[in-house]
Amino acid sequence: MLKFFNSLTRRKEEFVPYDKNTVRMYSCGPTVYSYPHIGNMRAYLFMDNIRRVLKYNGYKINGVMNITDVGHLTSDADEGEDKMLVASQRENKSPWEIAKYYTNVFMEDVKKLNVDIPEHICPATTIIDEIISFVQGLLDKGYAYKTSKGIYFDISKFNAYGQLGNDVSCKKAGARIEVDDEKKHPADFALWINAPENHIMKWESPWGIGYPGWHIECSAIGKKFLGDYIDIHTGGVDHKTIHHENEIAQSDCLEGHKVVHFWMHLEFLQIDGGKMSKSLNNIFTLSDLEKNGFSAEDFRYFYFMAHYSKQQNFTYDSLMSAKNSLKKLKGMINIHKNGENVLSKEKIDRYNEEFLNAVNDDLNMPVAIAVVQKLLKEDKSKDVYNLMIKFNEILGLNFDEEEKLIEIPQEIVVLAEKRWQAKLNKNWQEADSIRNKIIERGYNLKDSKDGYEIEKL
Ligand code: AMP
Ligand code: ZN
Numbered sequence: 383m384l385k386f387f388n389s390l391t392r393r394k395e396e397f398v399p400y401d402k403n404t405v406r407m408y409s410c411g412p413t414v415y416s417y418p419h420i421g422n423m424r425a426y427l428f429m430d431n432i433r434r435v436l437k438y439n440g441y442k443i444n445g446v447m448n449i450t451d452v453g454h455l456t457s458d459a460d461e462g463e464d465k466m467l468v469a470s471q472r473e474n475k476s477p478w479e480i481a482k483y484y485t486n487v488f489m490e491d492v493k494k495l496n497v498d499i500p501e502h503i504c505p506a507t508t509i510i511d512e513i514i515s516f517v518q519g520l521l522d523k524g525y526a527y528k529t530s531k532g533i534y535f536d537i538s539k540f541n542a543y544g545q546l547g548n549d550v551s552c553k554k555a556g557a558r559i560e561v562d563d564e565k566k567h568p569a570d571f572a573l574w575i576n577a578p579e580n581h582i583m584k585w586e587s588p589w590g591i592g593y594p595g596w597h598i599e600c601s602a603i604g605k606k607f608l609g610d611y612i613d614i615h616t617g618g619v620d621h622k623t624i625h626h627e628n629e630i631a632q633s634d635c636l637e638g639h640k641v642v643h644f645w646m647h648l649e650f651l652q653i654d655g656g657k658m659s660k661s662l663n664n665i666f667t668l669s670d671l672e673k674n675g676f677s678a679e680d681f682r683y684f685y686f687m688a689h690y691s692k693q694q695n696f697t698y699d700s701l702m703s704a705k706n707s708l709k710k711l712k713g714m715i716n717i718h719k720n721g722e723n724v725l726s727k728e729k730i731d732r733y734n735e736e737f738l739n740a741v742n743d744d745l746n747m748p749v750a751i752a753v754v755q756k757l758l759k760e761d762k763s764k765d766v767y768n769l770m771i772k773f774n775e776i777l778g779l780n781f782d783e784e785e786k787l788i789e790i791p792q793e794i795v796v797l798a799e800k801r802w803q804a805k806l807n808k809n810w811q812e813a814d815s816i817r818n819k820i821i822e823r824g825y826n827l828k829d830s831k832d833g834y835e836i837e838k839l
Contacts, residue, residue: 384439384742386432386614387691389622389645390545394744397644399613404442406608407433408642409500410600410617410625411447414484415469417667418491420681420696421651421658425618427685428648430497432616434776435741437498445500446607448599449488451481452506452583466583477583481505491668494678496778502607506599510585513594513602516636517573517587525635526573529564533574533589537567540631546645548623571628573598597628601636604629610637614644622647649693666696674698675824675839679780680705686747686777712781714758715770721762730765733757737773750776790836794825798836801827 384397399405409429412418429447436443453466466477473480485505492499506513517533520526525539537543537550544550550569572595577584584591604612610633617626626645633641650657653664668678684704688694733753740749754773760766774781801816817827821839828835 384435385744386644386646387744388643389647390642395644397613399441400611400643404444405436405613406611407436407443407445407500407614408600408604408608408612408616409445409447410615410621411449411503412484412488413450413465414481414488415453415465416484417669418484418488419658419665419667420671421618423491423495423668423681424651424685424694425616425648426492426497427495427682428646428690429500429616430495430778431685431690431745431747431776432614432646433498433500434778435745438738438741438776443501444608446502446504446603447500448603449481449485449503449505450596450599451477451485452593452599453477464581467581470582481507491678494668495682496679496780498778504603504607506594506603507583509599509602509606510594512606513598514574514585514587516598516602516605516632517594519636520573520632523635525631527566528589530576531564532572532576532592532595534565534570535573535628535631537569537571537631540635542634543569543631544627545630546622546627548627571595571597571624573632597625598632600625600629601632604633604641605636610639610641612642614646615642616646616648619647619649648690652693652695654697655695671701676701676705680708682778683708686751689748690745708779711754711758712779715767715781718758718760718762718764718766718770721764721766723761723763723765725760725763725765725769729760730769733769734772741776790825790838791823794820794823794836798825798827798834802834805829 385394386397387394409426412422433443433445451466453464466480469480470477475483489503517526520535521528521533524536526533526535528534548569550567574587574589574592575595576590576592581593584593604615615626615629622645630642652658653662653666656662656664658665668681671681672678680701681704684696684701685694687700687704733756736753737750740746740753743749750773754770754777757766757769770781797816797820801813801820804810804813804816820827820836824839826837826839828837
């Protein structure tokens with residue numbers, strides 16, 4: 383039985399899609415105004431994980447992900463600066479150029495990570511007409527009202543507001559928080575914002591020239607590609623209580639029924655036990671990892687080390703340990719490739735069952751990896767290799783790839799030889815200093831009793 387934790391009911395539930403063959407899945411996509419970091423990448427590995435597990439269970443998927451290429455404000459609550467505009471001023475490019483550039487960077491990163499990309503990728507700027515009809519629908523049904531700033535959603539009209547935990551009962555108008563006097567309730571949120579004269583990304587609408595509020599694009603894109611019944615909606619926990627709460631309000635009120643069945647949220651990737659932040663200079667991108675000698679696949683494997691519902695702590699040491707385990711795992715898989723032993727049918731069935739139970743238990747990847755490690759300890763057998771090929775539909779690793787031969791520069795070869803001689807002569811200081819030179823140049827030495835191997839860092 384396939385089970386997922388549903389943030390809406392706060393429990394693990396059996397997953398059954400509305401349509402028995404095809405799962406309709408929505409994933410909140412990136413805001414494309416700067417380089418995506420490895421925390422964002424954890425969110426898309428999570429999406430990939432769900433997609434692959436669904437396919438493993440025999441489902442087809444109709445999936446969509448938005449690209450937020452229209453500026454939304456730096457705070458979820460319609461305050462702060464327009465992120466796209468800030469980037470456009472910083473880089474002296476138009477917001478359209480900014481969006482195009484960072485969308486490409488994002489797509490390259492997810493491809494490198496072998497993320498199973500949704501069937502539809504939809505930039506918000508391509509569905510402005512649908513957004514306008516959506517907002518008009520909410521106005522017609524009495525769920526929205528007009529102020530001098532734009533069109534707002536009236537949360538008092540939606541009794542079920544707060545299902546994901548956004549407690550708005552204490553946010554009375556006039557309380558400590560800053561209130562826009564025209565809003566009926568401080569938690570009412572913008573559906574359409576009137577554009578100031580100097581605003582760049584703006585469109586004609588029945589309410590004047592403006593641009594969409596940031597929650598509406600996901601509701602409108604979901605409706606356009608998936609209809610009014612969606613099986614799974616994914617995103618990071620930061621989006622749960624405002625963005626997703628507001629999406630539920632918009633969609634359920636327009637359609638007159640619950641639209642999304644399963645809300646699935648990913649916990650954050652922490653860096654050195656804390657938040658990623660510019661001031662701490664600890665925001666890493668996939669290219670930063672690559673510059674330090676790690677591959678996208680190392681990070682993909684690192685994702686499997688923790689359950690998605692728990693915070694995962696990133697340090698270069700923990701990434702190194704994931705890299706080493708992956709290397710060992712691939713080595714063992716290759717040993718089984720031409721193995722001659724036979725794995726009994728009972729054992730094959732048991733491994734299949736254990737692996738399936740782990741991934742179907744709300745994507746328990748650490749347990750699935752433990753099953754894989756146990757399997758690889760079996761005697762050399764082609765049956766083990768074949769099981770790994772199957773399990774890899776979920777792991778998405780590239781273990782068929784031939785080990786790439788790295789060309790070691792002559793200079794490093796000479797230094798390595800000199801160091802070895804120094805070591806033989808027990809000239810430890812010199813040996814260490816040469817080793818440091820080699821490391822500085824991006825290589826390392828692995829010693830054994832009769833020699834050494836040169837590795838690229
Ligand atoms: P954004 O571009 O800010 O909308 O974020 C894109 C996705 O990355 C969203 O689903 C966020 O919830 C998620 N996200 C942002 N920061 C982190 C983090 N540190 N760890 C995991 N997911 C994150
Ligand atoms: Zn969204």
